Amino acid sequence: MNELRWQMALVILTLGAISLGLISMFYSLGTLYGIPTATLALMIVAVAGGLPLILQILLKLFKGEFGADFLAAIAIITAVYLGEYMAANLIVLMLAGGQVFESYAVRRASSVLLALADRMPSTAHRKVGEEIEEIPLMNIKVGDLIVIYPHEVAPVDGVVVEGRGSMDESYLTGEPYGVAKVPGTMVISGAQNNIVLLIIKAVSLPQDSRYSNIMKVMEDAEQRRPTLRRLGDQIGAIFTPFALIIAFAAWYFTDDSVRFLAVLVIATPCPLLIAIPITIISAISLASSRGIIIKDPVLLERLPTCRTAIFDKTGTLTYGQPELVDITTVKGFDKNEVLQLAASLERYSKHPLAIAILNAGKKAKLDYLEMERVSEPPGMGLTGETADKMIQITDRKHLAKNLPNQVKKLSKMKPGLECLVVIDNKLAATFQFRDTLRVEGTSFINHLSPMHHFSKTMIVSGDRAEEVEYLAKQLGIHETYASQTPEQKVAIVQAETLKNPTLYIGDGINDAPALLTATVGIAFGQTSSVTAEAGGAVIFESSLAKVDELLHISDAMRRIALQSALGGMLLSIIGMGFAAAGYIPPVAGALIQEGIDVLAILNALRLSLQPNIQAHIKEPKD
Numbered sequence: 001m002n003e004l005r006w007q008m009a010l011v012i013l014t015l016g017a018i019s020l021g022l023i024s025m026f027y028s029l030g031t032l033y034g035i036p037t038a039t040l041a042l043m044i045v046a047v048a049g050g051l052p053l054i055l056q057i058l059l060k061l062f063k064g065e066f067g068a069d070f071l072a073a074i075a076i077i078t079a080v081y082l083g084e085y086m087a088a089n090l091i092v093l094m095l096a097g098g099q100v101f102e103s104y105a106v107r108r109a110s111s112v113l114l115a116l117a118d119r120m121p122s123t124a125h126r127k128v129g130e131e132i133e134e135i136p137l138m139n140i141k142v143g144d145l146i147v148i149y150p151h152e153v154a155p156v157d158g159v160v161v162e163g164r165g166s167m168d169e170s171y172l173t174g175e176p177y178g179v180a181k182v183p184g185t186m187v188i189s190g191a192q193n194n195i196v197l198l199i200i201k202a203v204s205l206p207q208d209s210r211y212s213n214i215m216k217v218m219e220d221a222e223q224r225r226p227t228l229r230r231l232g233d234q235i236g237a238i239f240t241p242f243a244l245i246i247a248f249a250a251w252y253f254t255d256d257s258v259r260f261l262a263v264l265v266i267a268t269p270c271p272l273l274i275a276i277p278i279t280i281i282s283a284i285s286l287a288s289s290r291g292i293i294i295k296d297p298v299l300l301e302r303l304p305t306c307r308t309a310i311f312d313k314t315g316t317l318t319y320g321q322p323e324l325v326d327i328t329t330v331k332g333f334d335k336n337e338v339l340q341l342a343a344s345l346e347r348y349s350k351h352p353l354a355i356a357i358l359n360a361g362k363k364a365k366l367d368y369l370e371m372e373r374v375s376e377p378p379g380m381g382l383t384g385e386t387a388d389k390m391i392q393i394t395d396r397k398h399l400a401k402n403l404p405n406q407v408k409k410l411s412k413m414k415p416g417l418e419c420l421v422v423i424d425n426k427l428a429a430t431f432q433f434r435d436t437l438r439v440e441g442t443s444f445i446n447h448l449s450p451m452h453h454f455s456k457t458m459i460v461s462g463d464r465a466e467e468v469e470y471l472a473k474q475l476g477i478h479e480t481y482a483s484q485t486p487e488q489k490v491a492i493v494q495a496e497t498l499k500n501p502t503l504y505i506g507d508g509i510n511d512a513p514a515l516l517t518a519t520v521g522i523a524f525g526q527t528s529s530v531t532a533e534a535g536g537a538v539i540f541e542s543s544l545a546k547v548d549e550l551l552h553i554s555d556a557m558r559r560i561a562l563q564s565a566l567g568g569m570l571l572s573i574i575g576m577g578f579a580a581a582g583y584i585p586p587v588a589g590a591l592i593q594e595g596i597d598v599l600a601i602l603n604a605l606r607l608s609l610q611p612n613i614q615a616h617i618k619e620p621k622d
Contacts, residue, residue, distance in 0.1 A: 165196030
């Protein structure tokens with residue numbers, strides 16, 4: 001913030017000095033110490049404002065970062081040496097104004113972070129005995145009883161201990177409906193309570209909560225300020241020596257040092273210094289507004305170069321929300337009754353299999369039953385009671401451990417996912433599931449080659465071969481790797497990256513190493529903060545359409561950046577020719593360069609001012 005204030009102050013001082021210089025052309029403003037007042041103001045601002053900018057550029061040069069702004073430093077020094085203080089001030093205005101513009105754009109790109117920060121409460125209501133006290137958010141401890149009043153936002157992750165209601169989790173999960181909350185169910189920090197007071201027991205500290213993890217990802221995106229100018233430096237590495245040659249040639253053949261300065265002034269590559277960073281920032285801002293957080297700006301340059309797409313399966317190509325495809329009941333149990341009891345219990349769970357069971361219950365038009373004493377200890381399954389029955393939803397491992405006498409009733413395990421329904425400590429049914437392919441999946445995969453020039457697609461998954469091959473056949477993907485450990489995934493990605501730049505998309509913790517290994521890693525960030533930290537970009541609304549939007553945003557960013565840079569350079573080269581011929585003096589050259597800058601910046605802003613980027617994949621018609 002202090003740096004931004006200094007930049008803005010420098011812009012204001014420079015504009016003031018330039019204004020005095022322009023006024024002095026028509027009216028006498030007197031002298032000070034024998035020097036015209038306007039000239040003295042221009043001298044002071046040129047030296048005081050130009051020196052810090054020159055030092056920044058020289059510091060970069062000492063670090064081996066030879067950038068396009070090197071020309072600007074030479075131009076300022078030459079202008080002061082030759083007494084062309086107006087021209088020096090105009091160059092200082094270009095550089096300082098560009099930095100202010102960039103700082104503003106960075107703040108705009110972080111508007112999603114600011115919105116998240118404003119949403120979170122700064123205090124919480126803690127229940128101690130029969131008293132309720134208001135405490136700072138960071139004073140919450142694990143095990144504290146936190147009261148969430150109607151329409152308040154949950155300040156921490158917790159388990160409901162008192163109250164029956166619902167919460168809106170759409171801000172975090174994208175699900176547009178209220179999620180039922182009863183004693184035993186989880187509450188996600190950042191979720192908004194509806195109309196019933198709830199009391200939860202905190203299960204994590206505020207800084208470790210789900211909402212805080214999202215904030216950390218967003219803060220990381222802001223801290224990685226998009227100062228990437230690699231494209232600009234590549235162009236500048238060619239343009240800077242060319243401009244210097246033209247400037248020295250004009251000086252040598254005419255013996256006029258002012259022409260040297262005029263060429264440098266009009267050659268000052270502000271389209272590279274300003275337009276390219278603004279294009280990158282505009283892309284980050286546009287992506288943020290669509291729920292895509294760019295953590296590493298390098299991703300925007302690398303993404304259009306990727307030729308191999310590698311996908312995790314569950315939660316990436318599929319919804320991670322399997323469909324119930326078969327119910328095998330044990331003798332003595334009715335299929336609809338078991339499904340009704342399971343659905344009545346699963347409506348209090350956020351497990352992926354719960355949605356499949358609920359959907360099956362709705363399809364069968366079954367009414368929900370009231371449940372009591374609902375609990376879901378991690379890894380232990382879900383339990384609850386009706387008026388006359390105890391229901392447990394578990395798996396084979398826990399059935400063998402807790403009710404070994406029921407194992408003999410199990411049928412042979414089939415490909416896919418399953419869960420077991422136990423009623424009054426007796427195995428009642430086996431539910432068989434298949435993960436559902438994303439509706440846009442086939443269109444997205446078919447779209448990668450013709451539109452984005454991918455030559456190879458692969459599935460690398462930790463799931464069983466039967467499930468991976470079943471999905472790959474649906475998508476038309478011919479190369480698959482199943483039952484892969486995180487280490488094996490890394491080895492596969494490394495091998496593929498040696499052949500061609502790779503794009504890896506995943507959502508689980510076991511995907512994090514592969515995300516870091518690939519040329520570009522994109523994380524679906526709803527399920528794992530670890531994965532979100534590893535990805536160069538994080539998509540919170542898990543959707544392949546969002547990936548396609550990011551691909552199109554990166555393509556547009558590169559195209560517009562090149563337009564701004566090359567177009568600005570072409571206009572500058574034309575101006576340099578006129579300056580070398582003596583038709584454009586330094587001050588006029590600076591003003592012309594300002595006009596070129598405006599055109600380049602307006603073109604760069606097209607990406608954020610007219611965000612017509614959208615996914616080009618189509619969902620299948622019903």
